Amino acid sequence: MSNTRTTPIVTIKPELGLHRWIWPGLFLIVGLIAPLALPGDKWIRVAALALVYVALASGLNILVGLTGLLDLGYIAFFIVGAYTTAIFTVNTFGPLLEANPLALWWILPISVLVAIVLAGIAGSIIGYPTLRARGDYLAIMTLGFGEIVRIVSINWTEFTGGAVGIRNIPPLGLTGSGVVPPALTYYVIFVVVAILLLLLASLIASPVGRAWVAIREDELVAASMGIRTRRYKLLAYVVGASTAGVIGVFFAHMNQFVNPDSFTLEDNFIVLSLVILGGAGTLWGPVLGAVLWIFFQAVARDFSVVQEHPEFRTGILALIVIVLMILRPGGIVSKRLELTRARGGRAAPPAALHSFDASDDPRRTDEPVLAVRELKQVFGGLTALESVSFELRRGEVLGLMGPNGAGKSTLLNAVSGVTRATAGSIEFYGERIEQLESSAVATRGVARTFQTVRLFWDMTVLENLLVGGHTRLAGFVPKFLSPFPFVRRGERRTVEEAEAVLAFTDTWDCRDRRASSLDAYQQRRVEIARALMTRPRMLLLDEPAAGLNESETRDLARLIASIRAAGVDVILIEHDMDLLMTASDRIVVLDHGVIIADGPPDEIRRNPAVLEAYLGSDAE
Numbered sequence: 275m276s277n278t279r280t281t282p283i284v285t286i287k288p289e290l291g292l293h294r295w296i297w298p299g300l301f302l303i304v305g306l307i308a309p310l311a312l313p314g315d316k317w318i319r320v321a322a323l324a325l326v327y328v329a330l331a332s333g334l335n336i337l338v339g340l341t342g343l344l345d346l347g348y349i350a351f352f353i354v355g356a357y358t359t360a361i362f363t364v365n366t367f368g369p370l371l372e373a374n375p376l377a378l379w380w381i382l383p384i385s386v387l388v389a390i391v392l393a394g395i396a397g398s399i400i401g402y403p404t405l406r407a408r409g410d411y412l413a414i415m416t417l418g419f420g421e422i423v424r425i426v427s428i429n430w431t432e433f434t435g436g437a438v439g440i441r442n443i444p445p446l447g448l449t450g451s452g453v454v455p456p457a458l459t460y461y462v463i464f465v466v467v468a469i470l471l472l473l474l475a476s477l478i479a480s481p482v483g484r485a486w487v488a489i490r491e492d493e494l495v496a497a498s499m500g501i502r503t504r505r506y507k508l509l510a511y512v513v514g515a516s517t518a519g520v521i522g523v524f525f526a527h528m529n530q531f532v533n534p535d536s537f538t539l540e541d542n543f544i545v546l547s548l549v550i551l552g553g554a555g556t557l558w559g560p561v562l563g564a565v566l567w568i569f570f571q572a573v574a575r576d577f578s579v580v581q582e583h584p585e586f587r588t589g590i591l592a593l594i595v596i597v598l599m600i601l602r603p604g605g606i607v608s609k610r611l612e613l614t615r616a617r618g619g620r621a622a623p624p625a626a627l628h629s630f631d632a633s634d635d636p637r638r639t640d641e642p643v644l645a646v647r648e649l650k651q652v653f654g655g656l657t658a659l660e661s662v663s664f665e666l667r668r669g670e671v672l673g674l675m676g677p678n679g680a681g682k683s684t685l686l687n688a689v690s691g692v693t694r695a696t697a698g699s700i701e702f703y704g705e706r707i708e709q710l711e712s713s714a715v716a717t718r719g720v721a722r723t724f725q726t727v728r729l730f731w732d733m734t735v736l737e738n739l740l741v742g743g744h745t746r747l748a749g750f751v752p753k754f755l756s757p758f759p760f761v762r763r764g765e766r767r768t769v770e771e772a773e774a775v776l777a778f779t780d781t782w783d784c785r786d787r788r789a790s791s792l793d794a795y796q797q798r799r800v801e802i803a804r805a806l807m808t809r810p811r812m813l814l815l816d817e818p819a820a821g822l823n824e825s826e827t828r829d830l831a832r833l834i835a836s837i838r839a840a841g842v843d844v845i846l847i848e849h850d851m852d853l854l855m856t857a858s859d860r861i862v863v864l865d866h867g868v869i870i871a872d873g874p875p876d877e878i879r880r881n882p883a884v885l886e887a888y889l890g891s892d893a894e
């Protein structure tokens with residue numbers, strides 16, 4: 275069988291030079307001259323409001339666009355920020371500010387810090403229980419949370435002033451009192467939003483951003499690369515919430531009052547629409563979406579039909595989003611996000627794999643690499659595995675065969691932590707791993723591929739491999755600090771390693787190709803390369819030859835042999851008997867969840883129980 279390409283080849287190279295400064299340059303220039311160019315104070319106020327929505331949409335984009343987590347209660351974090359500063363500057367420090375208005379310049383940073391902490395806590399409160407929820411459940415939970423915060427703001431009268439709200443919040447002037455020109459307020463908000471965008475952009479360009487996109491693309495695979503998915507999802511909530519909290523503070527000072535009418539349920543949908551309109555998952559899409567919408571809304575307000583029916587404005591937004599989703603599903607700025615700028619060489623480096631020399635192995639013991647004992651897996655009424663016991667020894671390729679539905683993939687899922695076994699034990703280098711999450715199993719040195727190839731389709735091949743190398747890119751905290759040289763050095767080293775692995779798996783030519791534009795054999799090899807990037811000690815291959823032709827299968831056998839020679843032990847599930855018999859040192863045969871044979875390929879070939887199970891009546 276030969277492979278046919280179904281999608282055109284898409285090559286994506288990082289933007290270098292001046293090109294990458296177009297959007298930030300445009301934002302800075304337009305942002306700086308806007309108050310000078312706009313006709314009058316009314317429009318400067320509109321521009322300041324647009325900046326508030328830029329920050330809101332960019333923060334929500336971290337959740338919805340990058341990480342793929344729907345949040346319909348996002349405005350709650352904005353409310354937290356706005357009320358924090360209102361309570362601080364009016365209730366707590368009000369008398370002090372009256373006596374000394376300049377005190378605003380130290381009270382404001384405190385307000386911002388407290389807003390970050392409170393909104394961050396609110397973000398983790400909503401984030402934590404929703405970590406296991408997706409889709410509809412997540413949407414409803416976030417919507418509910420948003421409403422709880424709004425209702426609390428209405429009813430907690432002694433703190434929030436109830437329906438009346440809090441008035442006389444100091445303006446964003448240099449003196450902290452008096453009448454402040456709108457242009458000054460605008461520039462303060464512009465600086466804040468520019469800083470927020472810079473922080474978000476550097477976070478997105480760091481390994482954290484790549485981990486978020488990996489979670490959005492395929493959470494299960496991201497976990498099997500060692501990414502602690504719950505931690506990163508929680509981080510996305512905290513970052514998104516803190517962004518809304520900070521801009522909430524400045525919004526309150528801009529308006530000089532807050533009350534429950536300042537924030538409606540509808541605002542959640544508007545901000546979400548702006549993210550989608552501009553381009554979810556892009557850096558500049560939400561910025562553009564917010565600016566266009568707020569200005570459009572301000573223009574529309576002058577039309578009599580909109581004055582009579584203000585609800586038309588939201589209706590128009592909904593209509594625009596629907597039309598855009600049909601014509602341009604990626605949003606106005608549908609430009610793909612760059613997930614690394616690090617570049618290696620132009621020519622293929624020497625093919626190499628981080629090899630494990632058993633003699634230096636500090637964990638070297640006489641124990642087997644993997645010992646599975648009495649493993650049982652029950653799905654509802656179906657027993658997929660029944661008391662399965664076997665071992666993988668050092669330096670071995672272990673074949674796993676059995677008819678369809680025998681339980682092979684179920685076994686691999688249990689070993690790699692994708693599913694939790696019902697009973698029994700799994701030891702990897704003497705350590706019990708059957709209760710561990712798949713990310714923890716991966717960090718201990720177990721990598722895997724999937725029966726149906728599961729790449730991060732929207733990423734390039736190199737980016738796929740960098741996700742595989744994620745756990746080595748410094749600790750959790752430095753992963754945030756992408757602009758700093760030591761993180762970039764780490765990234766460059768990982769890129770070099772990825773390129774060596776690409777050469778090793780003979781996929782160097784695909785380095786900058788979008789994964790979705792690879793042919794079937796390239797996909798298989800890239801999936802193996804990505805697994806090898808985790809520097810595994812054991813590699814689990816689930817039917818890697820499915821869909822390959824004869825010569826590709828022979829190549830694959832050679833690749834498996836060189837992986838083993840590099841010190842990685844392999845468990846190979848395969849229906850292709852030639853490959854299984856040539857590549858394996860020993861074969862375990864499963865049938866109906868039970869091991870019926872375990873021995874060298876020659877013995878298995880002649881084993882009557884195997885012939886009976888595999889070939890049925892043809893065995894005779």
Ligand SMILES: Nc1ncnc2c1ncn2[C@@H]1O[C@H](COP(=O)(O)OP(=O)(O)OP(=O)(O)O)[C@@H](O)[C@H]1O
Pocket residue numbers: 653656658676677678679680681682683684685725
């Ligand atoms: N998550 C699940 N929930 C319910 N049943 C499952 C689940 N996963 C697997 N099964 C069932 O467990 C049995 C074993 O399936 P498994 O995929 O492990 O077989 P396999 O040996 O890998 O087969 P194949 O060679 O066709 O991939 C099948 O009957 C399957 O329907």
